[in-house]
Amino acid sequence: MTENDKQTEEKIFESATDVFMAKGMDGARMQDIADHAGINKSLLHYYYRTKDHLFNAVFEKIAGQMFKKFAPVFDENLTLEEKIRFFYREHITFLQNNPRLPAFLLNELHRNPARIKKLIQGIDINKIWSTLEAQHKDDLIKYNITRETIPQLMTSIAAMSVFPFLAKPIIGSLMEKMGYDFDEYIEERKKYAADFVIKAMKK
Amino acid sequence: MTENDKQTEEKIFESATDVFMAKGMDGARMQDIADHAGINKSLLHYYYRTKDHLFNAVFEKIAGQMFKKFAPVFDENLTLEEKIRFFYREHITFLQNNPRLPAFLLNELHRNPARIKKLIQGIDINKIWSTLEAQHKDDLIKYNITRETIPQLMTSIAAMSVFPFLAKPIIGSLMEKMGYDFDEYIEERKKYAADFVIKAMKK
């Protein structure tokens, strides 16, 4: 039945996502995924031929999500500062709901570098630069942003939101030990990161 | 012979470090390590009883290195700004020589959270705070650094130097595609990160 079909196939996909996210490709076990979904292991092979296929399906979806979140910033009609604030609000909220996503993605890209090309084919820094120039010509001068410094700036912006999630094993434990609350820290970071970057950009 | 002994044991340790760093505990194979060292697989068990023991030995050494590098900053008799510049020069140079270290460490801590307690037992933010207060009382006021904001500031500082190495699979490929040079970018980051943070800290 198509109804039950979708249910099973979807259940498998969701369980696979959970297990692969938590354990990675190498650490994940097909039996784990089956148990997690409450079904027989053979069903995994019935719907997704192999572990590689299943992992592939999960990775493709996950990878897509990550970068879709960056584009809308440029669609909004906002000042550069407002765009930065907008970005951190959206991006950190997304990471709050998908805290393991960056680590999962980077681990897999390290394990299988062949994926990278396909993943970044949609990203064109020159295009981003053109868009920025068109939308914020004076801000680029005001903030001294050039083609040479844009990698430094963009990685710094990404670092501010992504790093806390990548380093959560350490940061989270350290904060717990010291009486801070990680979730609160993340919530506050939406504003802190924006303020930090905006101040840093000023000449 | 003790001479040859050390050679073999050390060769195993170095090969294990390389393979574990590259593949992680789950992805690493004992046979790989043996091949890498050019010896029989049984020797791994002769010197280090099990894979876990061997991994443990590697992890302990690696983990120790990472945090030893943070302490010397406070020993130097420098202004706060000079300390930040000193830190990034030292820390990024260290990471240039050990680019996989942060990813390795964080992956293992995620896989085995029990390690974390032991690892961070030496770190005491309150102690760091006291040291900062003693050395830079006026700077803390000048830069509006308080017990509440110190996690935000410290994670931001760490993010600036560590993130490029964690995200190297993406950043490196993206830069290659766009005609930037990753190593050059890292070298420049020693100064950029310091400038960035110092500007960001100002009220």
Add this chain to the structure above:
DNA sequence: TATACTTTTGACCAATTGGTTAAACTTTAT
């Protein structure tokens, strides 16, 4: 109801892999 088709299951298989063992080889000590 009978038949064809799809879905699910448990038993099973072959390959991989961490680990063991006994024998061969080296080195050291007497």
Add this chain to the structure above:
DNA sequence: ATAAAGTTTAACCAATTGGTCAAAAGTATA
């Protein structure tokens, strides 16, 4: 030189694991 001790190796073992298969169960169609 010879025995004792340490080192190295190849062959082997047992457990894990991704994957297969045929039968059973369920569903749609006639």
